[in-house]
Amino acid sequence: MFYQKLLYRSMGDRSVIVELGDQISPEINRRVRQFAIALMEDPAEGLVEIIPTYRSLLIIYDPLKLNVVRLKNRIEDLQKQIEGIQIPEPKxxxxxxxxxxxxxxxxxxxxxxxxxxxxxxxxxxxxxxxxxxxxxxxxxxxxxxxxxxxxxxxxxxxxxxxxxxxxxxxxxxxxxxxxxxxxxxxxxxxxxxxxxxxxxxxxxxxxxxxxxxxxxxxxxxxxxxxxx
Amino acid sequence: MATVETFEVVAPGLLTSVQDKGRFGYGRFGVAPSGALDSFSFRVANLLVGNPENEACLEITLMGLKLKALTVVAIAVTGADLQACSNDKPLDMWTSWILGKGDTVSFRGLKGGCRSYLAIGGGISLPEVMGSKSTNLSSKFGGLDGRPLQKGDILSSNSPYLHLKTGGSTFPQAWIPPYGKERHLRVILGPQDDQFTEKGKKTFLGSPYQVSPDSDRTGIRLTGPMIERRPEVSESIISEGVISGTIQVPGDGQPIIILVETVTGGYRKIATVITADLPLLGQVKPGDTVTFKQVSLDDAYEALREMEGRIKGFKEGISTLP
Known part of the structure; x- marks a missing residue:
């Protein structure tokens, strides 16, 4: 099931896990991919890497260049329009x-x-x-x-x-x-x-x-x- | 730029590999970053010989490497004290040192720490694979065809003679980290600290842990008091991304500090070592003792700015190449 609100789990001082739901499901996984593609298409300054997995994304950033609050704001903005984000069909x-x-x-x-x-x-x-x-x-x-x-x-x-x-x-x-x-x-x-x-x-x-x-x-x- | 053969490998030692800053942006393909574990020593070694700070170096584990210079060349050895010698006489570490043609460099054995870094003025001429010269030892690509150094390998460098004038440049003694047998690692709790009991967290923060022999560039395995997780949570979690420094606790309650050769994992992480203390993880070896101290995010960033300040201060103080 999707969480009502995205769950942020900070991993140290340079990464955060964004959890979308509590299980392995095709819908949650598809949403993870939408987030990953949207974030990679317009990477914020200081974004190092995005690792999408079953139901979460790991976002690694350079803390001297990117403030985690700004990063979360960007993700929340995406969340509001996520339904409309077109992603390429998988092969x-x-x-x-x-x-x-x-x-x-x-x-x-x-x-x-x-x-x-x-x-x-x-x-x-x-x-x-x-x-x-x-x-x-x-x-x-x-x-x-x-x-x-x-x-x-x-x-x-x-x-x-x-x-x-x-x-x-x-x-x-x-x-x-x-x-x-x-x-x-x-x-x-x-x-x-x-x-x-x-x-x-x-x-x-x-x-x-x-x-x-x-x-x-x-x-x-x-x-x-x-x-x- | 002219590529010149600079070194022949006489003996490769226990494990010596080519590493740079690491390979980033490929985690979603399952590709780990690799790269120099003690990034601080690695960057300083490059700066000492006038290289860009992320140029490829040799990462030397514990002992045994022996090289012969094929031309006059500047080198710098930083990190662990492995009793580096030039022509069998001790060589000054954290200094740009000029070797003549035919001179040897050897590493006799461990005095402190675990890994030394040897930078060559002019770097190591190798192609980048996925944006990096780092060796991915388990998947066998990058560096020297994905393998450790072996006897007879020849290393080449770009315009090494331009770097000879760095000779004698030295990193300030006071800025060199100590490499004792006891390591105090600063951590930030999380990402899954909420899934351990209060007792479990106290155990983790209050107990010394011994470094086990089956530690490598993928992870540091620790043994010590068992860390208790909440009774209602299962042994594993749905696999997710991991970064170096994060501390996972499998079902047996014995922590593992993740290093740079893996990108995903299915165990809970109780805490994560702060970025400023990651270089220390490269200097931990089997038999050492580590303890963990909880700090705030502000403390972590202050420590990181302090470390970057040392690098920046040194950079601005040394002469740069034309």
Whole structure:
């Protein structure tokens, strides 16, 4: 639910978190993006960075150049006209995934947990259009939701220390893709040959907040021959 | 400007990386700022050798780096005292020091602090990646192809000879921060201090915490009395952005001070270290003790203006390059 009034949480002497609501929802997330785009289009002097997340924005500023009271006034002004702020439509991205086997070591476990076949898990995972709620954790790492109810799964009891890059994984009502090898506590269903982060491209990430995502099953051969 | 080879890496040491001020504006893509942890020492090192204050430097962790000068060059070493030597004789820190061709610089080991900064007159000639030369070690980009220095690397600088006249320039002794084993860090409570109990906040502000060995550029892990959160709140929160200096408390009640290699997190933050004390975080090492002191926003800005005043005063006092 949206808060009646924006909630400001100061983080130290040079940043503030602006909270818009109390839960993960597409509407709140969309509003976060509206704020982020509006603030970035007309950045105040001394604004260092804006990091939009599920239901809040982190605004980092140079306290010697930008007064926090002025910053809050600017946000309150935006809040009054936020409904009318036009933002570009998010793009739709199809993510090819080779499911199961060495690429998806947890596919069988997830199928057994839900008492369905691995094929049904794949059908459920590929049968939904998802929304990217935020990018974080590592460069280009998307938080994608919501999984179909029949796939909602608790996190792994023991996190893995090395999840290969490109791994597509699920836990709770979310699905993620690991851009770089990293530790991870989610169940790995498969792997994509796509590169999620390239520091030499602009934008540097395949996915951005609010993008629509669909997963497409591919064969191991296609994965191996995918141009990289 | 002429690019000249200035140094060969004879031994890379424990962890030496190229860092500048950091990479800003890419947090929304999950890209952390990286950058020199002790930004005060880093800026002074650059100013001493006549560089712009945000030029890339070497960040040297604990010990072991050895370089050989390939030409006559000005350097400045600031930050932690790692017993820097030139040709095996102690080298003056916080001073612009001129090396001749073939001279060596080595770091024998820790006397105080954790990280030294070595600036080269003329900087380090490397391309910027997303607006910065800083090395992002975990995602492997920036700096020297995203990796720490290794034996045989050659560093180049722009017009190093123009910087030789800074030789002998020294940063005032009285302005150098102390690097003892006990750190008193000034904090502002929040952003989620309301979700800890009064007892939890008292514990946090009243207890010494030990720096754990598994601390790195991502965070300083602390061990000490458990910080109690309110019974009605869950262990984690909906993930949100974080900045360096903010102190998160996971379910086990042991605080972690976030540093510069991460941009989001899903734990409550009880307090945040003030900007003026961030450079000290770069000089904290495993085994040290830290304590936290609550200050007001006005105190924080006064401390920041005081630190910037030292930089500005030094800038205006030294000769600038043509």
């Amino acid at each position: 739709t991205v199809e993510i090819p995934v080779v499911y199961g086997g060495e690429y998806g070591p947890d596919l069988e476990w997830v199928a057994r947990y839900h008492k369905i076949s691995p094929e049904e898990v794949i059908q459920l995972h590929t049968g939904t259009t998802y929304q990217v709620y935020m990018i974080g954790f590592t460069p280009g790492h998307p938080y994608i939701a919501e999984l179909p109810k029949a796939l909602i799964t608790p996190r792994r009891e023991t996190p893995r220390t090395n999840v290969p890059h490109g791994s597509v994984a699920i836990a709770k009502n979310q699905t993620v893709i690991y851009p770089v090898e990293s530790p991870g506590g989610l169940h790995i269903l498969g792997r994509t040959p796509l590169k999620l982060f390239d520091p030499f491209q602009s934008p540097p990430t395949l996915l951005e907040m609010a993008d629509w995502v669909r997963f497409l099953p591919i064969e191991e051969e296609e994965f191996k021959q995918w141009p990289r």
